[in-house]
Amino acid sequence: xxxxxxxxxxxxxxxxxxxxxxxxxxxxxxxxxxxxxxxxxxxxxxxxxxxxxxxxxxxxxxxxxxxxxxxxxxxxxxxxxxxxxxxxxxxxxxxxxxxxxxxxxxxxxxxxxxxxxxxxxxxxxxxxxxxxxxxxxxxxxxxxxxxxxxxxxxxxxxxxxxxxxxxxxxxxxxxxxxxxxxxxxxxxxxxxxxxxxxxxxxxxxxxxxxxxxxxxxxxxxxxxxxxxxxxxxxxxxxxxxxxxxxxxxxxxx
Numbered sequence: 001x002x003x004x005x006x007x008x009x010x011x012x013x014x015x016x017x018x019x020x021x022x023x024x025x026x027x028x029x030x031x032x033x034x035x036x037x038x039x040x041x042x043x044x045x046x047x048x049x050x051x052x053x054x055x056x057x058x059x060x061x062x063x064x065x066x067x068x069x070x071x072x073x074x075x076x077x078x079x080x081x082x083x084x085x086x087x088x089x090x091x092x093x094x095x096x097x098x099x100x101x102x103x104x105x106x107x108x109x110x111x112x113x114x115x116x117x118x119x120x121x122x123x124x125x126x127x128x129x130x131x132x133x134x135x136x137x138x139x140x141x142x143x144x145x146x147x148x149x150x151x152x153x154x155x156x157x158x159x160x161x162x163x164x165x166x167x168x169x170x171x172x173x174x175x176x177x178x179x180x181x182x183x184x185x186x187x188x189x190x191x192x193x194x195x196x197x198x199x200x201x202x203x204x205x206x207x208x209x210x211x212x213x214x215x216x217x218x219x220x221x222x223x224x225x226x227x228x229x230x231x232x233x234x235x236x237x238x239x240x241x242x243x244x245x246x247x248x249x250x251x252x253x
Contacts, residue, residue, distance in 0.1 A: 025245060028218045032210060032249045039252025040168050040208060042124060048085070048096045049122035050078045051109060052129050052172070055234060056100025067095035074098055076235065080244035085253050097122075105133045105144065106152040113156065118163050125160065125167050126247070128212075129153070130174030130194045131233055138186055146193040150201065157205050169207035170251060172243075173198050177216045179225035180232015210250045215242055 042048070047067070050056050058076025065072055068086060073079040073096070082096040099116040101108070106129055109116075117125065133149040136142035160167060173195055176187050195213060202209035219228050219242055228239040235243060247253070 025242075028215055028222075028242065029246060029249045032215070032246050040124060040170070042089075042092065042094070042168075042251075042253065044092045046092065046094055046123040047120060048082075048094060048124040049117060049120055049126065050081075050096070050098045050100060051117060051125065051127045052100040053104040053132050054100070054102035055131070056098060056128055057102045058098075058100070058240070060098050060100070062101075065097070067097055072098060074100070075237075075240075077240040077243035077247065080240055081247050081253070084244065084248055088253065100128075103132060104129065105136065105142070106130075106149055106156060110152065110156050110159075113159065117160065121164060122167060124170065124251075125164075126170040126172065128172035128174065130198055131176065134174075134187075134191050134194050135182075135233070138184075146197055149194055150197040153197070153201055154204075157201065161205070169202075169205055170210065170247070171198055171202040171205075171207045172210045172247075173212045173214075175213040175216055177220070177225050177229040177232040179220070180229055183232035208250050210243075210246050212243060212246065215246050 055076060056074070056078055058074030058078065060074035060078075061069075061071040068082065070079070073082050078098045078100070082098075085094055085096065097120060099120075101112075109127075109129060130149060130153075133142075133144050134146075137144055157169070160169075174191075175195075176183050176191055178188070199209055199211075201207070216228060216239070219239075223238070225232065227236065228242065229235045
């Protein structure tokens with residue numbers, strides 16, 4: 001039998017989630033709509049590929065590289081998106097892959113792009129990258145700059161579009177949630193340059209852009225950073241839920 005303390009915690013947690021769903025989530029997701037050119041046309045039998053760093057990786061089992069494999073999706077936003085897509089669209093027979101790798105920067109995506117992207121021939125390619133391109137300049141002796149980040153990401157997308165001219169692109173805004181334990185005064189305003197570059201690239205390549213920074217900033221009005229993204233970089237389960245809902249809203253899944 002549960003004690004009163006655990007019952008109260010469960011009640012408060014359920015109440016908070018109900019409040020987010022009923023009141024907060026629609027308001028937070030309003031930020032997505034201005035950045036959506038149009039819902040993507042996801043064809044039957046489409047291959048959907050998620051690429052990025054640890055936020056996308058989310059502890060996935062890299063040995064389970066098959067499409068739609070639960071353990072191969074990690075425990076983050078990708079898992080929640082794929083669950084929604086497959087559950088809502090059984091008729092489409094979608095094949096979803098997660099190829100995020102923790103610690104990656106853009107040049108590391110490029111190093112493995114043939115195997116982890118082009119050979120999969122995705123119809124929809126979703127990329128969330130950039131936080132390490134800045135963060136590692138602070139603590140990992142990486143001498144990257146925002147100019148290098150933008151140059152490398154544009155080159156990667158040029159290479160992708162040349163090989164897969166019909167691919168539909170989704171670009172997630174790299175984010176850093178203020179108040180998180182890993183976020184210091186050194187992050188802003190410098191990191192904003194990487195965010196602006198990601199938005200400009202999305203515009204130039206006619207990609208669907210997801211403004212994750214604004215979404216998390218709005219979410220802080222409902223609950224503290226410890227609830228959504230404790231270190232400011234890696235989302236909690238609740239933060240992953242926000243990201244997944246934003247992706248579904250933006251893509252039209």
